[in-house]
Amino acid sequence: MRFVEEFRDAELGRALSGEILATVEPGRHYKLMEVCGGHTHAIYKYGVDDLLPANVELVHGPGCPVCVIPMGRVDDGIALAHQPGVIFTCFGDMVRVPGSEGSLLDAKADGADVRMVYSPLDALRIAKRNPDREVVFFAIGFETTAPSTALTLKRAKLDGVANFFCMCNHVTIVPPLRALLESPDLRLDGFIGPGHVSTVVGARPFEFIPASYGRPLVIAGFEPLDVLQAIHMLLVQLAQGRCEVENQYRRVVPYEGNLRALEVMAEVFELRPHFEWRGLGFISHSALKLTDAYSELDAELRWGVPGVRVADPKACQCGEVLKGVIKPWECKVFGTACTPEHAIGTCMVSPEGACAAYYNYGRLARERQAV
Amino acid sequence: MLSLARCREDHCITCADDGEVMGAQAVDESRQLARCAGAGGIITVDIALVSPVAVGDQLLVHAGTAIARLQGSA
Numbered sequence: 001m002r003f004v005e006e007f008r009d010a011e012l013g014r015a016l017s018g019e020i021l022a023t024v025e026p027g028r029h030y031k032l033m034e035v036c037g038g039h040t041h042a043i044y045k046y047g048v049d050d051l052l053p054a055n056v057e058l059v060h061g062p063g064c065p066v067c068v069i070p071m072g073r074v075d076d077g078i079a080l081a082h083q084p085g086v087i088f089t090c091f092g093d094m095v096r097v098p099g100s101e102g103s104l105l106d107a108k109a110d111g112a113d114v115r116m117v118y119s120p121l122d123a124l125r126i127a128k129r130n131p132d133r134e135v136v137f138f139a140i141g142f143e144t145t146a147p148s149t150a151l152t153l154k155r156a157k158l159d160g161v162a163n164f165f166c167m168c169n170h171v172t173i174v175p176p177l178r179a180l181l182e183s184p185d186l187r188l189d190g191f192i193g194p195g196h197v198s199t200v201v202g203a204r205p206f207e208f209i210p211a212s213y214g215r216p217l218v219i220a221g222f223e224p225l226d227v228l229q230a231i232h233m234l235l236v237q238l239a240q241g242r243c244e245v246e247n248q249y250r251r252v253v254p255y256e257g258n259l260r261a262l263e264v265m266a267e268v269f270e271l272r273p274h275f276e277w278r279g280l281g282f283i284s285h286s287a288l289k290l291t292d293a294y295s296e297l298d299a300e301l302r303w304g305v306p307g308v309r310v311a312d313p314k315a316c317q318c319g320e321v322l323k324g325v326i327k328p329w330e331c332k333v334f335g336t337a338c339t340p341e342h343a344i345g346t347c348m349v350s351p352e353g354a355c356a357a358y359y360n361y362g363r364l365a366r367e368r369q370a371v
Numbered sequence: 372m373l374s375l376a377r378c379r380e381d382h383c384i385t386c387a388d389d390g391e392v393m394g395a396q397a398v399d400e401s402r403q404l405a406r407c408a409g410a411g412g413i414i415t416v417d418i419a420l421v422s423p424v425a426v427g428d429q430l431l432v433h434a435g436t437a438i439a440r441l442q443g444s445a
Contacts, residue, residue, distance in 0.1 A: 091434075119435025121417060141434070144390065148436035151417055196390045199431060199439045251442045252390075252431050258438055260420045 007223030016228040017051040023235040030056045032234055033324055036194035037064030037352025038222050044361040046224035059324035060354035062176045063194050065141040066093045067346040067353045070276045073169055074099030076305035077138050080167060081112040083303055088114045089123040090138035093350040100310045120152035127164035134163045136299045139170055144196040146170040147261035150268035153297055165299035168289050173197050174205050175286035181213045185325045190234040193219035195249045202257025203245050210243040221249040268294055278346055279319025318345035321354050328355040390431040398424050
């Protein structure tokens with residue numbers, strides 16, 4: 001398919017790998033964070049890290065929508081799923097995320113009507129087809145997904161669908177990046193920026209990173225050549241002493257983002273004062289809730305949720321993985337007690353999670369050979 | 372089932388915040404909907420955020436909504 005295959009060309013990949021090797025300073029260690037879980041997945045699926053010199057280290061960031069959902073929110077969702085007459089809808093990976101007493105899949109096994117959907121529109125269709133039932137859509141995701149939820153809520157309101165509700169868990173990418181940059185645990189040289197979030201928000205929201213923290217960021221696509229080129233662009237900036245936001249993903253990402261998407265999000269959502277992120281704790285103004293104009297569609301107002309904060313299992317080190325402090329295989333339960341089939345932590349549930357990406361693609365070798 | 376068809380064998384593209392390049396096959400501007408084809412099959416896509424859309428346009432689709440039109444795709 002056009003715009004896909006040409007970005008998987010092996011010869012070009014080897015050429016880019018050579019360019020990267022020629023750009024790095026021997027003896028200097030480079031630590032680059034790929035913000036987005038989609039990048040993590042692409043890196044291990046296509047073996048991008050095998051094409052990098054040993055002194056270029058990739059650190060996995062917090063941009064996996066499923067991985068950052070805390071256990072307490074899963075418990076809240078399960079409580080709604082068990083409400084009489086409710087059809088509870090959510091995206092595919094979300095059903096397997098463990099709460100304190102099981103997952104949504106377990107709730108389904110216990111009799112709750114939990115259904116997987118591809119899009120919020122699918123959930124709205126279910127509501128229209130089941131006027132005698134109340135349908136809850138468990139909304140997760142960054143700014144990539146939030147416009148789809150916003151449009152669906154607008155359609156629901158316009159069509160007068162009274163049995164459709166949203167439990168909003170949408171999060172925003174900039175606050176956790178700022179929290180990571182403020183963290184003393186982590187020393188990063190640059191960021192591979194989230195391509196599809198940037199499709200919506202544009203490049204401007206990331207300009208504080210070079211301006212205030214002196215780190216370059218390159219917005220990147222999700223094919224292997226996209227990632228390799230973004231790494232090369234970051235290394236060139238570092239070699240030249242530049243520090244800017246650059247856009248490798250120009251075929252999709254306009255500098256100003258998608259203004260219509262931002263407009264509809266501003267109509268439907270407002271920032272929560274604070275929101276808990278798995279592993280990162282509470283971060284101010286980092287998540288969305290429905291505005292007053294859409295409050296009749298807010299599932300949390302319709303039923304109320306327990307809202308109990310639940311600590312992660314002691315053995316699980318997803319928090320450190322999400323902050324890039326440890327590698328997945330450094331977690332005590334990685335690949336033993338915690339596997340994709342029996343996940344303890346969220347990073348093992350979603351294939352975009354760093355642990356699952358390592359596990360699924362056999363990236364268990366802890367030493368890389370120098371290219 | 373639609374959701375399963377859209378989730379590839381190795382990951383859920385919606386959970387992933389992962390857009391998918393799809394080609395517009397038929398467009399209903401009045402309802403802001405298009406029938407689009409991609410690697411995972413054919414679905415109905417909300418095009419309100421990128422309209423006007425022409426048949427043949429390549430769209431970045433996420434969670435059933437087109438969030439960008441690829442440059443030079445028309």
